[in-house]
Amino acid sequence: MSTLLVIAGLSVWRLIMAALLPITQDEAYYLDWARHWSLGYFDHPPAVAWLGAGIWLAPGTVLAGRLGGLLAGILALVVLDHLYQRCGLTDRHTRALALLLTGAHLLGISGGILITPDSLLILAWALALHEAERALNTDPRRWLTAGAAIGLGLLSKYTMLLIGPVLLAALLWSDWRRNEMAGVWRGLQLLSPWPWAGALVALLIFAPNLLWNAQNGWLTIGFQLGHGFAIEVGGAVAPEVNAIDHGAYQTLAERFLSLMGYLIAQIELWGLIALLMLWVLAQRLTGRVQGARSVSPAADETPASPEVSTARILLGLAGIIPLGAFALVSWISPVEANWPGMYLIGAAPFVAQWLGVDVRWARGAALGNLALATLLVLALAQGSALPSLTDRSSRLLRETAGFAQLADYAARLDAPVYADRYQLAAMLRFYRPDLVETTQWPGLERPSEYLRGRIAPRLAPERSTGPSWLLTHSIHPPLLPGLQLQEWRVLLLCPGRGLVEVEAEPAPCRRPIQHWSLYRYAPLGMSTPSP
Template structure:
């Protein structure tokens, strides 16, 4: 037995929990709010049982943001608490699975909490966080039902229903349960799994009812996006603004925007890829994304699995449940991966069951602990990078900078616009609203894809009639050329440049110094357009 294994104690497990919780607590306060987070935080102002893009649980989690608006830690606190509760559930699941010694339980915790995806999940608020929480709870309750008390299929059903109220990916838990029941003698003959299914349906019923009342809009959007990569959904729009149109050559919008056109570098066109090449690339990206969730841990894990493993002592029926919890999400999305791009987070819940399975097969080695801490350091460096960019060469292509950088400066500048403010995307609308909670910002339809901000009438802060009666309106867009808006003409444009070094530059369309003074390395280039109503 290694010194590391002998050193594991209750205090060691507690120290790991405190380290991770403390790190996440710091992160929820200092990591800048991301685009989708701000969108979900905006939903929290309008409590409901459903929204256009997702089920409602993520909005419920962010409810504290209504009491203390504009503060990341308040909006993220609910999710942080859920992530912290996962420690106790994971310990209990590991014991149910048959892990008896402290080193194995410690390893299960280490793998499930210090992998790269798990660390991020603890402070970035997306629907994947409540999904992971209820996925783990559903596995736990199913393990109890299989091993001890079949009546616990009722609570497994409730947890599955709550998971569906978080993200529809939870639906594949039914296949996980089915496999585990088929592996257990007479498992499908008991009434309790079926009653658990009824409990799931009852728990999920409020969101089902909401979808029925709203033309199944959330289902149609998510399944179109997940199965066909289609983002367009026909639905009634609560936002009664007329759809914006592409600006024509010679229009006021296009003419004013010519100031902000930089000389383009000629690029050699790339030869088109065949369908087989595209499919191979998608599959490769999918596999790489799932391995990447482990971060630095993937290297000692691969070595440990290649070497001789210790004898597996897991309970056979719980082990079947855990195997299904890994293979089902990986298999379902793996089947889809040749046909569309699969985001790394979609099947990420497999990591939870895999952590217990790996803890039952591998020995706790220093390399796993070191690489777990290495993942923590990587996240800390990413946080520093979000505030003080470490790599400035291609800032506009940097996902972290693009999601977070410059929005607070943008919102601060937009406070002074002397008229109703509109935005092109739900991302811009949400982040401006987050940093300026009292400012009315409305997403104008027809510029980018439909969102909850266009579908829900309560989110339309400025009506078309009010806009027409105003002396001028303003639109912030990420496009160089702003759109043509029915009933209005653009009178002036400004380019707002979010420079990677922190400078926030403002140039008007009649500023001849633009090419000489504007920073080359900009994370964002926003166009602020002033429109005036057309005179009869």
């Protein structure tokens, strides 16, 4: 199996899945940013909006919005092919397996299809490692291009900062190894101007977002610190935008359970590959399986060259440091499974070598992940859940199903439609770009970019002079100061029937896929409309 076949196969598969899978809620949110470019946004740096530029070609079209992410995924696989080869995976079968594993774990599957900040982060991480390896082994001037990749990654997601300790540790190890092998002091590359020039390049590329944050009360950085580390940074914005729930673990039991949950989630990301890894581990512990197949036929006879050793250390650090850093974070605060996802780039070649005892089983596990993902996408495209993955599949179904019909319904209402959650507002605006007034109602749910009034007009309910509709999942109408509830509608998405307005008992379906409530509010004293 050649690496070219793996890259081509994964790319074609991702393209087909991206065309079939309905838009997800966070994607719709990011693609709304793509219509209004900025140097920063409430939730993330700006690069995810740049990736979504394809939405300009065909507004409301899923595949057009995902084109940038698909391209980034293809480029990442090409870069990793070169990087893995220089790290000693000269055997094409092992290298092809490493690339397949990179694209077949759960983050590789979702990140290869969806438009997210991780799409460009993974490409930037791979490029930074590729250029750093060249700088360490052949040409120190390549620290400049490594710095450019780091700057690009920081514009996508701030977790790119973790590449710093990876490269610093690799530099220190490389310098020590070089001087030890020479037997005499030959200086330190760390003290040469090139690594520092690369850091300056990264800072210059990242500077526009830093300046934007400074001008906006450190809005994005403050949100990310609060979201990831339970640290609050003030911002010069509306109070409800800063109303972030900062949760932190207090008891030892909570901290331990959080760490265990984090580690289990990282194992689950490998899907069927994790089952094979556990089986191989059990076989080796019982002495039934010997060590992994060598990276190349001559690897057992010929020691790795200094260049390959340095590259392997770099790749190993790229796997260990992000995984370890977020393990520490999980001890004090909740951690989402995708946050340390960059580590999978460094881990994949080692896992491929370790599972090389029987390449066919490893390929089968990876292809099994892709097959399950295909079935899930086909089910979601048909508006149904996958029975074998009931909980996760049902959650994805609720994330994607029925929103096109809901947006059409909202466009026919007699007053502007708003949503309590930014995800609902984003989905309405994606499927019906003509709903230009639709935005998030302030003060009800977690704040978002909508409350800043840049990508949609900022809603000021206290100054409302006419009626408006509030879309929510809640079955209890919120009490809104200065407004009175005039009407309440319930909408259900029923299997096989589509969107149904509930008017009286009995309900049109026992187990609806979606349940939405629409509340019509008007200023106090305004008469209720006639039926």
